[in-house]
Amino acid sequence: MQILINEMKHWMIEAGERLKTALAQEVLEIDTKSSRTDLVTNLDKQTQEFLVERILAFDETANILAEENGKHALESLDGRVYVIDPIDGTMNFVLEGENFCIMVGIYDDGQPVLGFIYNVMKEEFLWGGPSIGVYLNQDRVKIPTIPSLSAGLIGMNCVMYAKNVYHMQEIGHRSMGVRMSGCAGVELAHMALGRRVAYISNLSPWDYAAGGAILAALGMKMSNLNGESLNFKDREYFLAAPAAIYDEILEIALNPEK
């Protein structure tokens, strides 16, 4: 596993260097997908191709689930699956030039093995898994100790918050404050580092696979907003939090009285 970890970090950092160079040279080709705010760039595609190529050269039996280029569905999660988000937070990549991540999650028969979140401009590499623990660059990450929803900041999706689905405004109100970064990787890394009490959004598998493996290693829970397992297929409402806070949030989210 150590060889895989070292190689993966090496590939992702190399991919990150290419993104930095492209930003500095201002050579992005920007396109839209499902809507005017669903952006994709030539760099999303190139980064994914680069990572897929490296992974297949390393492990020719790899199953790959990824955001771009028709790899967005898998028949099953059997065997080893690599879930790739070449640029998580493409909008931020284009409009901020920061707050975007390269992410890879590795699952065996649907169980988390390793997660890698590389915040390119911050040069923060968060990685780990249930059998090895979690690391930020070279330093072991301690399990965050946030006592309750009321003690921390919560990351949320802006549309869900505006529409108040699952009482999200009440959930936000009970926290110390709502944050929206526009990047699942940024938010899930914040959670691992104790900077968020929870994260609620509307995500696809490549948005949560890497973070999910890391949060599992820290004893945190994730599911859809009905408390059901994520399906690793479609975009779904998503909740991640430390176990006690997860229960506290679901109780508000599913309360029919409100």
Added chain:
Amino acid sequence: MQILINEMKHWMIEAGERLKTALAQEVLEIDTKSSRTDLVTNLDKQTQEFLVERILAFDETANILAEENGKHALESLDGRVYVIDPIDGTMNFVLEGENFCIMVGIYDDGQPVLGFIYNVMKEEFLWGGPSIGVYLNQDRVKIPTIPSLSAGLIGMNCVMYAKNVYHMQEIGHRSMGVRMSGCAGVELAHMALGRRVAYISNLSPWDYAAGGAILAALGMKMSNLNGESLNFKDREYFLAAPAAIYDEILEIALNPEK
């Protein structure tokens, strides 16, 4: 003016080093002010005292308006006024350990002269004013060219967005996306650097004085949400945007049809 600029940067960077040290040593004393989410720390107070002391040693006639320690009101804006926010984004300082700023704005008879926003953990120092232009660290900042609301990200206050005051959800919907960082300095710096199309919040003078001087130097507009001048006294609804986009947003905000 060059001596003042150099000194101010020097003081603010020194103050920033003390904040970094305090975060590393985990020695914060945290208190609440008006509500459970209105935090203040020993470092807010110490940082303000340090800056006030340095400013008065440099300019003994200085009028000072600042967040902590009873300096939060001035009889008038006559003469030279230094407006200090010792830690903008105290919540982030405490709970994230990043995304907070030290800010100073300098005004002569109510007119902006200089603004300084120091994002401590990013070590990004944004400074300038109408007579000298704007700089990020050593580099001149170009005037951002965002053509319309629909082309950029917008920073918003979470409570105003949830309550949909002044049609804020519609304004957010017409942008490329809503961001909430919990720090006015972070958002106003993003605006100066072209990473935001606008910022709408509920702010006190120390939250907008530094950024206001910088945005004025870039030809941008700011006011309350009725299009009236900010009063530099009370907390007010706040809008800042490039001139054309400012008009576009006010038209939505003040439209009685919606």
